[in-house]
Amino acid sequence: MGYERQRDFGTPEVSAPTQVALTVDGRAVTVPAGTSVMRAAAMSGGAIPKLCASDNLAAFGSCRLCLVEVEGMRGTPASCTTPVAEGMVVHTQTPRLQKLRRGVMELYISDHPLDCLTCSANNDCELQDQAAAVGLRDVRYGYEGANHLAQPADASNPYFDFDPAKCIACSRCVRACDEVQGTFALTIAGRGFASMVSAGQAGDDFLSSECVSCGACVQACPTATLREKTVKQIGKPERAVVTTCAYCGVGCTFRAEMRGEQLVRMVPWKDGKANRGHSCVKGRFAWGYAHHQDRITTPMIRDAITDPWREVSWDEALAFTAGKLKAIRDRYGARALGGITSSRCTNEETFLVQKLVRAGFGSNNVDTCARVCHSPTGYGLKTTFGTPAGTQDFDSVMQADVILVIGANPTDAHPVFASRMKRRLRQGAKLIVIDPRRIDLVRSPHVEAAHHLALQPGTNVAVLTAMAHVIVTEGLVDEAFVRERCEVDAFEEWARFVAEERHSPEALEPVTRVPAADLRAAARLYATGGEGRSDVSRRPKVNAAIYYGLGVTEHSQGSSTVMAIANLAMATGNIGRPGVGVNPLRGQNNVQGSCDMGSFPHELSGYRHISDAATRALFEADWGVSLDPEPGLRIPNMLDAAIDGSFRAIYIQGEDILQSDPDTRHVAAGLAAMDCVIVHDLFLNETANYAHVFLPGSTFLEKDGTFTNAERRIQLVRKVMEPANGFADWQVTQALANALGLGWTYTHPSEIMDEIARLTPSFAGVSHARLDAEGSLQWPVDAAHPDGSPVMHVDHFVRGKGRFVVTDYVPTDEKTGPRFPLLLTTGRILSQYNVGAQTRRTANSVWHVEDVLEIHPADAENRGLKTGDWVRLASRKGETTLRAEVTDRVAPGVVYTTFHHPETQANVVTTEFSDWATNCPEYKVTAVQVTPSNGPSDWQEDYAALSARARRVVPAEAAE
Ligand code: SF4
Numbered sequence: 001m002g003y004e005r006q007r008d009f010g011t012p013e014v015s016a017p018t019q020v021a022l023t024v025d026g027r028a029v030t031v032p033a034g035t036s037v038m039r040a041a042a043m044s045g046g047a048i049p050k051l052c053a054s055d056n057l058a059a060f061g062s063c064r065l066c067l068v069e070v071e072g073m074r075g076t077p078a079s080c081t082t083p084v085a086e087g088m089v090v091h092t093q094t095p096r097l098q099k100l101r102r103g104v105m106e107l108y109i110s111d112h113p114l115d116c117l118t119c120s121a122n123n124d125c126e127l128q129d130q131a132a133a134v135g136l137r138d139v140r141y142g143y144e145g146a147n148h149l150a151q152p153a154d155a156s157n158p159y160f161d162f163d164p165a166k167c168i169a170c171s172r173c174v175r176a177c178d179e180v181q182g183t184f185a186l187t188i189a190g191r192g193f194a195s196m197v198s199a200g201q202a203g204d205d206f207l208s209s210e211c212v213s214c215g216a217c218v219q220a221c222p223t224a225t226l227r228e229k230t231v232k233q234i235g236k237p238e239r240a241v242v243t244t245c246a247y248c249g250v251g252c253t254f255r256a257e258m259r260g261e262q263l264v265r266m267v268p269w270k271d272g273k274a275n276r277g278h279s280c281v282k283g284r285f286a287w288g289y290a291h292h293q294d295r296i297t298t299p300m301i302r303d304a305i306t307d308p309w310r311e312v313s314w315d316e317a318l319a320f321t322a323g324k325l326k327a328i329r330d331r332y333g334a335r336a337l338g339g340i341t342s343s344r345c346t347n348e349e350t351f352l353v354q355k356l357v358r359a360g361f362g363s364n365n366v367d368t369c370a371r372v373c374h375s376p377t378g379y380g381l382k383t384t385f386g387t388p389a390g391t392q393d394f395d396s397v398m399q400a401d402v403i404l405v406i407g408a409n410p411t412d413a414h415p416v417f418a419s420r421m422k423r424r425l426r427q428g429a430k431l432i433v434i435d436p437r438r439i440d441l442v443r444s445p446h447v448e449a450a451h452h453l454a455l456q457p458g459t460n461v462a463v464l465t466a467m468a469h470v471i472v473t474e475g476l477v478d479e480a481f482v483r484e485r486c487e488v489d490a491f492e493e494w495a496r497f498v499a500e501e502r503h504s505p506e507a508l509e510p511v512t513r514v515p516a517a518d519l520r521a522a523a524r525l526y527a528t529g530g531e532g533r534s535d536v537s538r539r540p541k542v543n544a545a546i547y548y549g550l551g552v553t554e555h556s557q558g559s560s561t562v563m564a565i566a567n568l569a570m571a572t573g574n575i576g577r578p579g580v581g582v583n584p585l586r587g588q589n590n591v592q593g594s595c596d597m598g599s600f601p602h603e604l605s606g607y608r609h610i611s612d613a614a615t616r617a618l619f620e621a622d623w624g625v626s627l628d629p630e631p632g633l634r635i636p637n638m639l640d641a642a643i644d645g646s647f648r649a650i651y652i653q654g655e656d657i658l659q660s661d662p663d664t665r666h667v668a669a670g671l672a673a674m675d676c677v678i679v680h681d682l683f684l685n686e687t688a689n690y691a692h693v694f695l696p697g698s699t700f701l702e703k704d705g706t707f708t709n710a711e712r713r714i715q716l717v718r719k720v721m722e723p724a725n726g727f728a729d730w731q732v733t734q735a736l737a738n739a740l741g742l743g744w745t746y747t748h749p750s751e752i753m754d755e756i757a758r759l760t761p762s763f764a765g766v767s768h769a770r771l772d773a774e775g776s777l778q779w780p781v782d783a784a785h786p787d788g789s790p791v792m793h794v795d796h797f798v799r800g801k802g803r804f805v806v807t808d809y810v811p812t813d814e815k816t817g818p819r820f821p822l823l824l825t826t827g828r829i830l831s832q833y834n835v836g837a838q839t840r841r842t843a844n845s846v847w848h849v850e851d852v853l854e855i856h857p858a859d860a861e862n863r864g865l866k867t868g869d870w871v872r873l874a875s876r877k878g879e880t881t882l883r884a885e886v887t888d889r890v891a892p893g894v895v896y897t898t899f900h901h902p903e904t905q906a907n908v909v910t911t912e913f914s915d916w917a918t919n920c921p922e923y924k925v926t927a928v929q930v931t932p933s934n935g936p937s938d939w940q941e942d943y944a945a946l947s948a949r950a951r952r953v954v955p956a957e958a959a960e
């Protein structure tokens with residue numbers, strides 16, 4: 001597409017049952033009641049001049065440029081704030097209106113720098129456009145009077161500048177920050193002529209303000225006041241390609257706006273159904289890693305990990321790799337080989353990696369990072385509902401009356417969805433937060449949780465069982481729903497179990513540390529929307545929705561917690577319609593997709609067990625091979641088997657397991673024991689320290705394909721530039737497959753999707769052509785759901801009847817004691833992403849230069865610690881050092897850190913304990929001790945030296 005900005009209808013879309021007919025400039029138009037005259041005019045093909053209005057903001061009515069005449073109405077009302085009425089006759093262009101608008105525009109222009117020719121917004125500026133639209137030819141007031149032209153610019157934000165000299169005080173930025181982002185970082189300070197936009201308190205600049213750099217204000221600004229630095233540096237874009245963000249599971253779509261071969265900016269796409277035109281700092285601005293100098297674009301090999309890397313041609317690298325793999329297979333058998341698919345890569349790429357392992361290597365030893373994040377979601381929701389995925393679309397939250405957030409920190413990890421959620425909360429929905437830490441949602445501008453249950457880490461199941469106890473014993477069960485939709489015997493067994501006195505909030509309070517009265521009130525609110533039994537009669541008007549994250553899954557009882565959540569939703573009838581449901585907030589951009597594509601060792605695509613002969617036969621016929629009917633090894637088992645000597649080679653696409661997986665020493669030992677570790681990635685990551693082959697990867701900007709977000713929404717990723725390494729990742733996997741003699745002939749990822757659709761019932765109706773035409777599809781897309789499935793389990797559960805599962809609380813084996821008296825829990829922050837491989841190579845690092853340890857003031861005082869001090873963090877598994885931050889965000893006895901920086905390697909201390917059903921590691925509970933330290937530990941210094949040695953490269957020319 002060309003670069004034209006997306007059309008702006010001036011005021012938000014209205015949905016109303018009643019339609020209203022009117023006439024605008026002689027054109028008949030029918031619109032929903034409540035629509036503004038401005039929007040009706042736009043819908044009829046007109047364009048009323050405007051400055052303060054935008055269709056993602058509530059009408060404000062301040063600029064007075066959009067005046068119209070309405071027959072029978074006195075004066076000249078503002079069209080943005082005037083709703084349509086039946087039979088209304090509107091005139092948008094009359095001599096009187098033209099005169100008024102020119103007068104308004106003259107005032108604006110008389111206090112605006114006349115540097116259009118050198119302004120970065122020249123020909124891309126609404127003020128300029130509107131001046132032309134009203135026919136302004138002269139400014140009668142001159143430019144000498146009092147003005148704002150000498151205001152200093154603020155360039156503190158690494159991504160955008162604020163030049164108040166160009167500001168017209170339209171307030172669009174302030175309203176975007178309030179209404180769209182929900183951060184309330186901006187104000188219009190002063191009054192009248194002195195009014196000006198301010199980021200926080202007087203004297204604050206953008207960087208030191210509450211601003212989270214989402215970019216909504218920049219997008220809203222009709223002038224060059226708020227402007228991306230890249231546009232200033234590179235120039236106005238000339239074309240745009242719509243693609244999907246490669247960071248988190250929200251799946252925001254963007255227009256990648258290009259000039260020549262350079263990416264100028266990423267602008268959120270208003271038609272994106274996941275993000276509805278919004279973005280966060282990562283997707284909007286943190287794409288510079290794609291061009292970072294650390295990027296490896298030439299394949300490299302070495303015989304031993306103690307050797308320096310040798311740059312070689314693709315042919316040599318592939319021949320070397322295939323030779324090693326074949327030799328290992330010949331000597332040790334197919335089950336000595338395996339692979340890890342990437343949740344950062346496309347569905348098509350992931351599908352090919354698992355196909356390579358199953359059909360090429362000949363084993364089912366394939367796994368994915370979901371093993372360490374949401375594998376319990378797959379197990380728990382499949383067991384209870386029949387499908388291992390969330391039940392709702394994101395739009396659903398706008399119909400929720402009660403929102404329960406457990407073990408998730410949406411404002412940091414899923415920021416665009418968090419903004420939607422906060423909007424709903426500002427509209428009056430009630431919030432329950434269950435988290436050991438006081439996450440931002442607990443109290444932020446205009447949002448306050450009704451209940452924050454600050455539980456002891458590791459007691460999720462106990463808290464949820466106690467909530468179930470209240471719901472059952474106080475008569476709050478939706479009996480009609482349970483009778484009609486669920487297995488009644490299983491429900492009765494569960495109800496008897498949770499009703500036992502030992503599961504009451506009072507009995508469990510010593511375990512959970514949640515005051516029983518709070519827990520009871522939260523359970524009543526979730527079940528009824530009010531305070532208990534008397535509110536039950538309000539059903540079905542009350543919608544309660546649960547959103548959860550890794551604070552649920554990354555526990556020894558992760559699968560039990562997911563099932564306990566599903567039990568609560570079924571017991572209260574909160575499944576199968578908008579506004580309710582069970583919603584895992586998936587971490588990585590394509591973690592849903594990588595699971596869907598058959599990345600687990602026991603499942604082919606579409607979650608069909610490898611032992612099922614009919615399913616295997618389908619794949620065998622299509623692929624022309626025999627498949628091993630035995631499930632393969634999971635990641636931790638591959639590492640164990642490597643140490644035992646039976647697992648010898650691994651192909652890892654787009655994962656850094658050394659940094660992301662628990663018990664770092666064990667991961668290192670497993671990798672070091674292998675004969676052939678193939679890392680396919682953008683950068684020499686930590687895992688590559690143990691690799692023999694490095695195959696350069698491509699970024700999401702350099703390839704075509706699809707990602708599937710947390711709503712099961714499949715969206716196209718479109719290539720906007722050529723791969724710096726020469727090949728998209730699917731091409732590299734295909735080349736490796738062909739070096740092994742597989743003879744693959746895909747010429748475009750759309751052909752891979754055709755194969756996925758052919759072999760996977762829930763993707764039966766998916767194709768690139770359809771996605772291109774329709775924007776996105778939510779699986780299942782099949783004969784029963786030809787247009788996809790925004791909400792699941794509407795009339796019946798996928799498994800037929802919903803299944804209640806008894807979830808007994810079993811304390812983790814990880815115990816505190818005199819040596820390790822504190823509990824460590826880990827998480828993410830907004831500006832960095834996962835292991836930080838991408839975000840650390842962007843200006844996002846200004847907000848988070850290192851991982852720090854949050855510790856409660858009481859625990860800090862006992863240890864003589866203050867913010868900024870180095871501390872030693874030690875567990876039974878290992879130790880690391882980092883700086884302390886003293887804060888009451890964490891409860892006494894709990895400490896918290898992130899794992900974004902390899903220098904810290906927080907996973908050195910995490911344990912081998914894992915979820916009983918899926919092996920998902922227990923990242924969220926580690927018994928630790930914190931003591932003062934002088935700086936990095938010996939382990940960190942040794943590791944830094946090892947890393948430096950492992951990264952030596954002999955360039956291709958030198959090798960010749
Ligand atoms: S970038 Fe986002 S958070 Fe920052 S001021 Fe603008 S709208 Fe607010």
Ligand code: SF4
Pocket residue numbers: 166167168169170171172173174197220221222223225226
């Ligand atoms: S900074 Fe831009 S959006 Fe904000 S008030 Fe000024 S002109 Fe309007």
Ligand code: SF4
Pocket residue numbers: 245246247248249250251252275279280281282283284414415416417
């Ligand atoms: S919310 Fe997630 S998908 Fe959206 S822009 Fe941010 S990182 Fe990308």
Ligand code: FES
Pocket residue numbers: 049050051052053060061062063064065066078079080081
């Ligand atoms: S656009 Fe209507 S008053 Fe500004």
